[in-house]
Amino acid sequence: MTLHLGWQRVVVLVGYDTVKEALVDQADDFVGRGPVPFILKVTKGYGLAISNGERWRQLRRFTLTTLRDFGMGRKGMEEWIQEESQHLVTHIGTLKEKMQQEIDTVIGQECRPSMEDRKSLPFTDAVIHEVQRFLDIVPLSVPHYALQDICFRGYIIPKGTVILPMLHSVLREDKQWATPWSFNPQHFLDQNGNFKKNPAFLPFSAGKRACVGESLARMELFLFLVALLQRFTFSCPGGPDSVDLSPEYSSFANLPRRHQIIATPR
Numbered sequence: 621m622t623l624h625l626g627w628q629r630v631v632v633l634v635g636y637d638t639v640k641e642a643l644v645d646q647a648d649d650f651v652g653r654g655p656v657p658f659i660l661k662v663t664k665g666y667g668l669a670i671s672n673g674e675r676w677r678q679l680r681r682f683t684l685t686t687l688r689d690f691g692m693g694r695k696g697m698e699e700w701i702q703e704e705s706q707h708l709v710t711h712i713g714t715l716k717e718k719m720q721q722e723i724d725t726v727i728g729q730e731c732r733p734s735m736e737d738r739k740s741l742p743f744t745d746a747v748i749h750e751v752q753r754f755l756d757i758v759p760l761s762v763p764h765y766a767l768q769d770i771c772f773r774g775y776i777i778p779k780g781t782v783i784l785p786m787l788h789s790v791l792r793e794d795k796q797w798a799t800p801w802s803f804n805p806q807h808f809l810d811q812n813g814n815f816k817k818n819p820a821f822l823p824f825s826a827g828k829r830a831c832v833g834e835s836l837a838r839m840e841l842f843l844f845l846v847a848l849l850q851r852f853t854f855s856c857p858g859g860p861d862s863v864d865l866s867p868e869y870s871s872f873a874n875l876p877r878r879h880q881i882i883a884t885p886r
């Protein structure tokens with residue numbers, strides 16, 4: 621779909637098939653990032669997220685190597701996050717009985733969680749995936765840009781066009797999810813309760829420009845949440861129905877609201 625935002629021509633890619641075909645199957649064509657004003661303002665024109673060509677390739681390689689080395693250093697990334705999460709559990713508390721039952725059964729309340737535990741905790745893993753799908757934090761991804769004319773599905777996308785891979789349309793697509801508008805961890809579970817991948821789970825986008833922080837972010841989400849659930853039960857003053865799940869702001873990002881949460885030690 622083509623539209624104009626002021627003078628800027630924008631092509632919006634809608635749905636899993638289109639987003640995947642562009643970002644993965646035609647990865648080299650759609651790898652560009654353009655001089656979009658808000659990204660320029662945030663980055664001042666520097667860094668990985670705004671760069672193109674050789675400069676971007678080098679920055680991306682450097683970033684990925686640094687994150688990987690961080691993970692393999694004297695204190696691995698996993699261990700570092702584990703320690704951080706232990707600090708956090710002294711302040712906050714837990715969430716849902718079913719996750720706690722699963723965690724209690726598999727690793728107990730005392731043992732420090734590790735990433736190895738993820739495959740033994742399919743329900744917890746499914747809940748985390750569903751939270752990311754449902755919250756839809758970066759609904760339009762970070763804008764891409766046609767650095768030259770791109771031929772896509774028989775159309776020409778002219779050089780200078782901003783391209784928005786609409787991740788929101790993938791994370792809420794009827795064809796991909798049984799109940800796209802409801803929070804439903806079953807989206808990531810099979811009939812036997814095993815974890816089930818869904819290729820349309822693209823909160824970090826896809827292809828050559830996909831989020832470099834994905835592994836770190838997913839590790840943090842898992843280790844923090846499991847450590848918190850081991851020690852606390854969470855509730856909110858007005859009961860679960862009082863929680864408004866709609867974002868506080870919705871534009872480039874969907875920002876979740878702040879909530880008052882009661883963390884009760886178990």
Ligand code: HEM
Pocket residue numbers: 653668669670680757758761762763764823824825826828829830831832833834836837
């Ligand atoms: C839940 C957490 C996160 C989400 C949902 C997220 C999502 C995204 C998305 C959608 C993009 C755009 C990809 C594209 O252009 O196609 C992106 C890019 C990027 N993310 Fe993340 N991200 C998260 C955490 C992080 C973290 C922890 C880091 C840093 C360690 C990070 C660093 C970056 C960078 C540098 C880019 C630009 C990559 C490039 O242009 O080549 N992100 N992220």
